[in-house]
Amino acid sequence: xxxxxxxxFHFGGFHxxxxxxxxxxxxxxxxxxxxxxxxxxxxxxxxxxxxxGAAGLxxxxxxxxVDVALIxxxxxxxxxxxxxxxxxxxxxxxxxxSVVEADVTLKGxxxxxxxxxxxxxxxxxxxxxxxxxxxxxxxxALRADAHAMTEGLFESWIRTAGAxxxxxxxxxxxxxxxxxxxxxxxxxRRFGGLEITLVHPRAGEPAIRMLVSAVKGSRAxxxxxxxxxxxxxxxxxxxxDIDDLNNGxxxxxxxxxxxxxx
Amino acid sequence: xxxxxxxxFHFGGFHxxxxxxxxxxxxxxxxxxxxxxxxxxxxxxxxxxxxxGAAGLxxxxxxxxVDVALIxxxxxxxxxxxxxxxxxxxxxxxxxxSVVEADVTLKGxxxxxxxxxxxxxxxxxxxxxxxxxxxxxxxxALRADAHAMTEGLFESWIRTAGAxxxxxxxxxxxxxxxxxxxxxxxxxRRFGGLEITLVHPRAGEPAIRMLVSAVKGSRAxxxxxxxxxxxxxxxxxxxxDIDDLNNGxxxxxxxxxxxxxx
Numbered sequence: 001x002x003x004x005x006x007x008x009f010h011f012g013g014f015h016x017x018x019x020x021x022x023x024x025x026x027x028x029x030x031x032x033x034x035x036x037x038x039x040x041x042x043x044x045x046x047x048x049x050x051x052x053g054a055a056g057l058x059x060x061x062x063x064x065x066v067d068v069a070l071i072x073x074x075x076x077x078x079x080x081x082x083x084x085x086x087x088x089x090x091x092x093x094x095x096x097x098s099v100v101e102a103d104v105t106l107k108g109x110x111x112x113x114x115x116x117x118x119x120x121x122x123x124x125x126x127x128x129x130x131x132x133x134x135x136x137x138x139x140x141a142l143r144a145d146a147h148a149m150t151e152g153l154f155e156s157w158i159r160t161a162g163a164x165x166x167x168x169x170x171x172x173x174x175x176x177x178x179x180x181x182x183x184x185x186x187x188x189r190r191f192g193g194l195e196i197t198l199v200h201p202r203a204g205e206p207a208i209r210m211l212v213s214a215v216k217g218s219r220a221x222x223x224x225x226x227x228x229x230x231x232x233x234x235x236x237x238x239x240x241d242i243d244d245l246n247n248g249x250x251x252x253x254x255x256x257x258x259x260x261x262x
Numbered sequence: 263x264x265x266x267x268x269x270x271f272h273f274g275g276f277h278x279x280x281x282x283x284x285x286x287x288x289x290x291x292x293x294x295x296x297x298x299x300x301x302x303x304x305x306x307x308x309x310x311x312x313x314x315g316a317a318g319l320x321x322x323x324x325x326x327x328v329d330v331a332l333i334x335x336x337x338x339x340x341x342x343x344x345x346x347x348x349x350x351x352x353x354x355x356x357x358x359x360s361v362v363e364a365d366v367t368l369k370g371x372x373x374x375x376x377x378x379x380x381x382x383x384x385x386x387x388x389x390x391x392x393x394x395x396x397x398x399x400x401x402x403a404l405r406a407d408a409h410a411m412t413e414g415l416f417e418s419w420i421r422t423a424g425a426x427x428x429x430x431x432x433x434x435x436x437x438x439x440x441x442x443x444x445x446x447x448x449x450x451r452r453f454g455g456l457e458i459t460l461v462h463p464r465a466g467e468p469a470i471r472m473l474v475s476a477v478k479g480s481r482a483x484x485x486x487x488x489x490x491x492x493x494x495x496x497x498x499x500x501x502x503d504i505d506d507l508n509n510g511x512x513x514x515x516x517x518x519x520x521x522x523x524x
Binding site: 224 | 442
């Protein structure tokens with residue numbers, strides 16, 4: 001049996017059960033991703049490759065009218081997501097969060113048969129596995145699965161996002177900056193109005209992450225927004241704006257609403 | 263006859279003759295681009311699409327051992343470049359700067375016949391025409407030529423840069439941020455070690471320009487460096503680091519020298 005931990009997020013607003021050492025343990029990446037879903041009342045949100053559910057649960061925690069589907073291929077991680085939902089500390093949001101055990105790279109009928117229907121979601125979030133195969137050898141199989149970057153990954157994940165989103169629906173993702181060209185190519189004609197926010201650990205240092213927002217069917221041009229800087233000076237704690245996003249006290253809105261110029 | 267102006271750059275370190283109203287008048291974009299050439303003693307630098315020569319002259323002004331070829335297709339702009347070199351104020355660098363009237367999009371024998379030989383330059387700089395065709399109608403033909411973005415522009419310009427650079431040579435360019443995917447695609451297997459610096463007019467505002475550095479033959483991965491912010495607060499004057507680059511008092515070095523990890 002895999003050792004597990006129960007971790008509090010959003011100052012205890014919700015908890016996540018996740019493997020203690022293997023797999024992809026969630027943290028600030030998942031919280032920044034969750035902050036990208038705007039408050040628009042009742043909405044259906046899909047978390048592709050949800051893992052133990054941290055990002056999707058964070059959306060449900062911050063936005064009280066939102067229903068969230070946690071979509072995860074690995075049975076062991078899907079089981080952690082179910083355990084997370086079943087925690088007594090999550091009882092206030094459990095009715096709005098469900099698990100779909102499915103491979104997000106499925107196409108056509110296979111995707112529909114797995115429960116991923118066309119044009120049902122208002123917003124799709126994703127934090128795809130991001131370690132390039134050549135980058136390092138993951139120490140265990142579960143971790144290897146969570147971190148393995150396969151050729152064409154963004155193409156297949158973003159294709160599914162385009163299929164399951166309603167017209168005008170939004171895609172939000174977090175990824176490594178070196179994937180920028182692959183992500184833009186995968187958005188192709190499916191998505192437009194890309195707004196990219198680079199995330200730098202400190203002022204003066206290169207970006208380590210990239211937040212991307214896109215709108216299905218938009219033709220608006222790509223924008224690089226003002227970057228995020230996680231830490232101010234030499235401090236270990238987060239900058240106030242990042243801390244608010246990390247703890248569910250604020251969302252991060254698009255510059256151009258829905259990708260269409262007003 | 264086109265009305266012209268003579269403009270001082272680098273606190274009078276050199277001057278540029280350029281059309282008073284039509285064409286693409288040079289300013290801070292050309293100076294930031296010129297700052298990307300490092301001080302490595304004697305080098306051959308090509309300025310593709312040089313216009314009246316501002317960026318290339320700025321390189322020659324800051325780096326006393328560098329020879330610069332100003333490569334420009336439009337006869338009228340090439341003539342401005344020749345007038346710039348012939349100014350008495352530029353006598354100290356005139357012997358190191360030449361004009362090649364040639365279309366940088368030429369291929370193969372046509373390119374060689376136009377005087378653009380294989381593998382002769384250490385560094386290529388370019389500030390390609392950046393206005394998308396749909397963006398606005400340019401008010402006069404010369405300006406339209408300088409600003410017209412044609413399909414595949416980066417592919418043809420970067421192909422030529424790859425041909426005329428020595429192995430390990432560097433490409434530096436300034437462009438609009440929405441061209442990021444087209445530029446990365448054009449670099450393809452010719453260039454690697456891309457280092458991108460976004461340029462924001464003020465903190466909190468989206469980027470308006472993008473500086474890209476790449477190394478011929480490198481396999482190093484893409485990096486987004488800490489961004490530039492032109493103005494501090496509400497001030498109209500430049501931030502000190504930008505002012506130094508704009509006035510030739512400093513260069514902007516790559517993070518990873520020559521694109522190969524040390």
